[in-house]
Amino acid sequence: MKITYIESNGTRHEVEGSEGQSVMEVATQNLIPGILGDCGGTCSCATCHTYVDPDWLTKVGTPDDDEQGVLEGALEVRDNSRLSCQIKLTAALDGIVLHLPERQY
Numbered sequence: 001m002k003i004t005y006i007e008s009n010g011t012r013h014e015v016e017g018s019e020g021q022s023v024m025e026v027a028t029q030n031l032i033p034g035i036l037g038d039c040g041g042t043c044s045c046a047t048c049h050t051y052v053d054p055d056w057l058t059k060v061g062t063p064d065d066d067e068q069g070v071l072e073g074a075l076e077v078r079d080n081s082r083l084s085c086q087i088k089l090t091a092a093l094d095g096i097v098l099h100l101p102e103r104q105y
């Protein structure tokens with residue numbers, strides 16, 4: 001399934017991921033700049049912060065309390081902020097578009 005990451009400078013990266021992978025895992029495997037994933041996806045570092053494209057917000061959903069707590073440590077948190085390690089790929093998310101923050105810390 002396809003994922004598009006768009007850097008803050010507008011550079012687009014279209015890559016393929018598999019169902020069950022997190023959007024952070026797909027990004028780090030494909031060396032997408034701007035997603036670090038320092039904690040390995042255990043929802044404790046916030047270096048996988050992304051902005052969900054408005055067209056995808058409903059399908060992706062909102063963060064749970066744990067994620068929300070960690071997100072508060074990220075820079076420039078917005079209404080569409082999510083930790084990409086907490087977004088697991090499903091068929092419904094094929095084609096998802098994520099915007100990358102200018103920096104993670």
Ligand code: FES
Nearest residue numbers: 037039045046085
């Ligand atoms: S990889 Fe650390 S919170 Fe997502």
